[in-house]
Amino acid sequence: MAYYWKCKKHNEVMKEKLDESGTKIIPYCSHCECKKEYEEALVDTSKRFKYKSILPKHKTLNVRIGYQLSIVLCMVLLFNILIAVIIEKEISAIIGCSFAIFLLLSISIHDMFFSKLAKQKVLDKLLPTLEQIKEINIEKFRMYQREVNEYKERLKRQFMYNNIDFKEIDSLDGFKFEEYIAKLLENLGFSKTYVTKKSGDFGADIIAIDKNDTRVAVQCKRYGTQNSVGNDAIQQIYSAMGYFDCQKAMVITTSYFSKPALQMAQKLGVELWNRNTLTEKIASITKESWNEYLSKYYVYPHNPIPLSNDKFNYVKYESVER
Incomplete structure (x- = not known):
């Protein structure tokens, strides 16, 4: 269910565009926008020259x-x-x-x-007519909507990383799982993370900087619960810690660790997150619905009043006279 807005003045579902920073979504009424542009052209004659190539050419004076x-x-x-x-x-x-x-x-x-x-x-x-301005702006409004749709797709991916459950985690391939863990670490307070290249990573899938500016080498193992992680993973990440000039090492898995792996990790000081630990870390992040998450990226119209409809959630608001 997506958020929609309705202009009370023109009784139309409002379109959307991004603000100047490209990080907030602004609902707007296309009729109100065109009328504002027309009124500006009436007052400020210098703004009319942008229509010169679009309007029919006038006869020589x-x-x-x-x-x-x-x-x-x-x-x-x-x-x-x-x-x-x-x-x-x-x-x-x-x-x-x-x-x-x-x-x-x-x-x-x-x-x-x-x-x-x-x-x-x-x-x-x-000086164009109001109808000509509407026709001229059709492509501009389409471009606005394309930008908003692309931004929402990026937000959707971010939301999924923040709120994904274990069924979805288990269906991720190895590289997607590494991306998810990198984003999870950031949400848990790590100041910076980056995923290493797919080959030649020397055992470290992620290099992370924690809140104390400590470099941490992380190895990710997306295993099924029937397959435990052995001590070879502990050896690899311990070696990678030195190679990447890190001060700490971690192994994170969707499964569990074998007894030899637990013993080696304790001796070498490698931190381990098994399926239970990973579940606790994910649960510690505040869960919210997609609509609640998306709403944080909107600049809302004034005085919203919720309405209901078979397909959408509309919002009617008193538009400000321009």
Whole structure:
């Protein structure tokens, strides 16, 4: 059963996205988000240019056409003046030159007083409708949901490591069991753990740092209860302790230890966790449901009111007017 939220204002199931840190899930109403974006574009015209490539292209402004025609006419007049000078028609040259200067001044005045008007017309044409903003944001909202789904999968794996029972432990392969033990040690107070590579580990599956900054070499044995762990495991981890510059050694198993293994471990100072010890360690971690665990990673809307439905747990809340 997953957590869902419902926007009271628009009567829709809210979508989800991650916050800026990527560690919290935020429910949001897509209608509210689009309306907020539209209102921001109304007030802040600089935010409209991001829609330029998406909206239908506007026609060239008449003001700009007039500006370009003025430049062309001015060039033509200057050419005529040059011809008049060449053929020594002084009066024509003076009249043409005066008219050219007049045109140049007109162009300057036009650019000074009408450029802002032209820019405003462009901005007005770049303002999308609310429906266009909704259409533009469809892919963005899908991307948000993909990110949330991937994050929930990671949280689910973390939850399983924290709350797994022995039936599931017994079904893990050797490497998954090592990962689980590494995570368990962290939850029990070890400051850092890392799993060694699958081959060439010299007998140590995990190197852990406890709360006293002591390096601990750990060997994991996921055996069935009918198979006991022998003294060869004790010898291996004791040797690995020196190789990895560790001060302590441990062997953790889902089974039990043989009598020779117990005797050797006592003599060498190797700590042993059998199935019973492992059960006690797991039980010492507070158990919680998946929903309770997931709820810690949500930023909740205001004033949640639980509702019931055949498929989901909905929550209705009073949305804040924007």
